[in-house]
Amino acid sequence: MTATAASTKKLKQGAAPLPDEVAGITRKRVCTFALLFMGLAHIALLRQKWKGFAFALVEVVFLVSLPVIIRNVIGLVTLGTPQPQLPIKFRENSLFLLIDGVITLAIITVFVVVYWISVRSALLDYGAGTRRQQSSAKQQIAAIGTRAFPVIGLAPTVLLILFFVLVPLVFSAAVAFTNYSSPQHIPPGNTVDWVGLDNFASMFGGDQMWTGALVRVFIWTTIWALLAVSTCYIGGMILAVVLNESKIKIKPFFQAIFILPYAVPAVVSLLVWRNMLNGAFGAINKLLMNFGIIDSAVPWLTEPNLARFVVVLVNLWCGFPYFMLLTMSAMTAIQQDVKEAASLDGATGLQRFRYIVLPLVLYQTAPLLIMSFAANFNNFGAIYFLTNGGPNVADTTVTGAGATDILVSWIYQITIGLMKYNYGSVIAILIFLVLAPFAIIQFRRTKSFKGEM
Amino acid sequence: MRIDKLGSVVWKVLVYVGCIMLSIVVIWPILFTVSSAVSPGRSAAALSPYPFASGFTWDNFSYLFTETLYPRWFLNSFLIAATTAVGTLVFASLAAYVFSRFRFLFKGSLLTSMIVLQIFPSFVGMIAIYVILMRIGALDTLWGLVLVYLAGNLPYSIWLVKSYLDTIPRGLDEAARIDGASHFRIYATIILPIAKPILIFLSVTTFAAPWMDFIFPKLVLRSPEQQTLALGLISFVSEKNSDFTTFAAGAIIVAIPFMIFFLFTQKSLITSLATGALKE
Numbered sequence: 001m002t003a004t005a006a007s008t009k010k011l012k013q014g015a016a017p018l019p020d021e022v023a024g025i026t027r028k029r030v031c032t033f034a035l036l037f038m039g040l041a042h043i044a045l046l047r048q049k050w051k052g053f054a055f056a057l058v059e060v061v062f063l064v065s066l067p068v069i070i071r072n073v074i075g076l077v078t079l080g081t082p083q084p085q086l087p088i089k090f091r092e093n094s095l096f097l098l099i100d101g102v103i104t105l106a107i108i109t110v111f112v113v114v115y116w117i118s119v120r121s122a123l124l125d126y127g128a129g130t131r132r133q134q135s136s137a138k139q140q141i142a143a144i145g146t147r148a149f150p151v152i153g154l155a156p157t158v159l160l161i162l163f164f165v166l167v168p169l170v171f172s173a174a175v176a177f178t179n180y181s182s183p184q185h186i187p188p189g190n191t192v193d194w195v196g197l198d199n200f201a202s203m204f205g206g207d208q209m210w211t212g213a214l215v216r217v218f219i220w221t222t223i224w225a226l227l228a229v230s231t232c233y234i235g236g237m238i239l240a241v242v243l244n245e246s247k248i249k250i251k252p253f254f255q256a257i258f259i260l261p262y263a264v265p266a267v268v269s270l271l272v273w274r275n276m277l278n279g280a281f282g283a284i285n286k287l288l289m290n291f292g293i294i295d296s297a298v299p300w301l302t303e304p305n306l307a308r309f310v311v312v313l314v315n316l317w318c319g320f321p322y323f324m325l326l327t328m329s330a331m332t333a334i335q336q337d338v339k340e341a342a343s344l345d346g347a348t349g350l351q352r353f354r355y356i357v358l359p360l361v362l363y364q365t366a367p368l369l370i371m372s373f374a375a376n377f378n379n380f381g382a383i384y385f386l387t388n389g390g391p392n393v394a395d396t397t398v399t400g401a402g403a404t405d406i407l408v409s410w411i412y413q414i415t416i417g418l419m420k421y422n423y424g425s426v427i428a429i430l431i432f433l434v435l436a437p438f439a440i441i442q443f444r445r446t447k448s449f450k451g452e453m
Numbered sequence: 454m455r456i457d458k459l460g461s462v463v464w465k466v467l468v469y470v471g472c473i474m475l476s477i478v479v480i481w482p483i484l485f486t487v488s489s490a491v492s493p494g495r496s497a498a499a500l501s502p503y504p505f506a507s508g509f510t511w512d513n514f515s516y517l518f519t520e521t522l523y524p525r526w527f528l529n530s531f532l533i534a535a536t537t538a539v540g541t542l543v544f545a546s547l548a549a550y551v552f553s554r555f556r557f558l559f560k561g562s563l564l565t566s567m568i569v570l571q572i573f574p575s576f577v578g579m580i581a582i583y584v585i586l587m588r589i590g591a592l593d594t595l596w597g598l599v600l601v602y603l604a605g606n607l608p609y610s611i612w613l614v615k616s617y618l619d620t621i622p623r624g625l626d627e628a629a630r631i632d633g634a635s636h637f638r639i640y641a642t643i644i645l646p647i648a649k650p651i652l653i654f655l656s657v658t659t660f661a662a663p664w665m666d667f668i669f670p671k672l673v674l675r676s677p678e679q680q681t682l683a684l685g686l687i688s689f690v691s692e693k694n695s696d697f698t699t700f701a702a703g704a705i706i707v708a709i710p711f712m713i714f715f716l717f718t719q720k721s722l723i724t725s726l727a728t729g730a731l732k733e
Contacts, residue, residue, distance in 0.1 A: 153550065263714070268686070283500065
């Protein structure tokens with residue numbers, strides 16, 4: 001007979017269960033126990049042996065791995081010391097130290113969160129008075145099973161996001177504060193050091209060439225995103241309205257044709273356009289020369305301003321069908337009787353459009369413009385596949401930024417081409433700071449957000 | 454009255470002319486690609502700018518299937534897309550169910566962090582992803598790439614499904630709970646069938662995306678037989694190669710199923726855009 005069972009028996013023999021305070025179990029004591037060691041309060045005070053053991057196991061595992069954790073944190077702080085006397089294979093790899101450190105930080109955070117949950121659970125159980133109820137091991141395990149459903153349901157998601165989204169992002173944010181760059185600081189040959197805000201200083205004013213490139217690329221990225229969204233939006237809307245309102249007989253035929261660019265995978269259409277726009281042998285130049293419209297080849301993608309213009313045009317080709325479909329679906333939602341009432345009142349087609357259709361469609365689709373702006377701000381493919389960032393301008397050999405490069409495609413050139421990961425990370429942080437407000441505004445207005453916060 | 458009529462005729466003519474001109478602009482690159490695919494020769498320089506003026510041959514297709522690893526790339530892309538779609542559906546619907554129906558600690562902060570996370574351009578973390586995949590032995594494997602896609606898809610997908618589930622009254626699953634059904638049973642027999650429209654939307658979009666993705670496959674997959682369709686196609690027209698006709702042949706084989714799908718579903722596409730995107 002176990003001690004627990006014996007005490008239960010004693011309790012049962014008593015006339016009524018004693019209040020917890022009389023047994024010396026106060027809220028404060030539960031709290032102290034819970035804080036002392038994870039699960040201790042559950043085991044010692046609350047008769048929740050199984051739950052307590054589960055929590056205690058987490059802490060034991062954490063304590064056992066403490067040496068590794070401490071080693072990783074130290075590694076994160078030092079990022080390794082240069083060991084030129086060793087062969088490269090045996091030198092400390094700053095990259096691994098940094099990633100292990102970030103993962104360790106994530107694990108520590110998870111541990112703290114679980115600790116917090118265990119303390120809260122102890123206090124909740126105390127409030128619910130589990131001490132006074134007798135529950136078998138089986139019941140406890142079943143209860144854990146029910147309570148654990150949210151945990152099990154979320155676990156794969158949280159783990160995946162933690163390791164493949166969060167840790168990489170923290171890692172790249174951290175790189176912005178190191179000198180991880182070619183040629184002097186590329187692991188495994190050399191170590192990387194923390195350099196504080198040096199990279200930010202040279203990107204924002206310290207280094208003229210890089211600052212110049214950053215300002216140029218940033219301005220072009222903003223213009224590009226604005227133009228890309230507005231051209232596709234206006235173009236798509238005009239088409240939708242014309243097709244819907246003009247009552248031409250073969251509307252379905254034209255609609256089917258206009259959807260085609262949306263159906264072709266973007267990479268394919270961009271690469272085809274690149275080929276057709278090629279200055280030397282592209283089909284467009286050949287055709288225009290055949291018709292005698294131009295005398296010599298037009299450098300569509302190799303003259304900076306023309307290339308910028310062409311990139312926006314090709315993006316319009318790829319992107320207008322989406323907004324056309326969107327406007328059409330918004331227009332079908334407008335009740336026919338509203339329009340009919342307006343016609344009866346003598347509104348002309350143009351007036352109907354101006355005062356009824358347009359405001360309603362704008363109201364419905366405007367939020368998507370914000371999303372679309374953010375998406376185009378980061379539209380890597382549209383630039384990379386069409387122009388690869390080119391043509392080159394004065395500072396391209398040093399900074400890697402071509403005339404049509406936007407921030408994301410520039411990051412690609414900086415990291416893959418120039419291996420200046422530190423500068424790439426500074427730009428990534430910049431993108432984040434620019435776009436985060438958009439995302440937050442966008443999601444704050446959704447209904448499901450309002451319900452939760 | 455006559456001026457009105459004249460005006461409407463002029464307007465109609467304008468609409469027709471405009472639509473026809475635009476149709477030409479839309480169709481020409483597509484026709485050009487199709488005609489390149491059946492043109493003899495390899496490079497684009499020799500091609501005529503007029504569609505189907507360069508001759509006709511099936512050589513590019515037979516070359517594609519016999520001399521390149523195109524079928525293998527196709528299979529790889531299919532496996533990646535299918536696994537990603539299924540995984541996203543399962544994990545996103547489970548997590549969305551939990552977020553929609555349970556109250557728990559840190560729920561708000563988890564939701565907010567998911568929103569904020571998904572705006573970061575995901576490939577800025579690619580060095581870290583590369584090292585993590587190396588650590589778990591997933592470099593140059595398809596499942597490694599699937600893990601990366603899953604993690605990238607989940608935040609937005611969960612949000613989408615959760616928004617949808619929130620619009621469904623809780624009474625339905627609460628009644629089942631009172632009848633003693635377990636959480637998992639409720640999820641499988643009540644929530645999943647109800648969420649079908651949004652899950653179909655999600656499966657189409659997540660299945661379509663990996664086919665033409667470029668950055669992550671390039672990062673993760675190295676050996677020739679592990680390439681995806683996009684990588685393989687792009688390699689035909691990279692700096693070193695200029696094999697536009699083979700590229701065109703490979704591209705239309707991918708594009709045609711997509712185009713047929715879009716043409717046949719355009720009606721429901723319009724309504725699904727209305728439910729999925731317009732009314733969040």
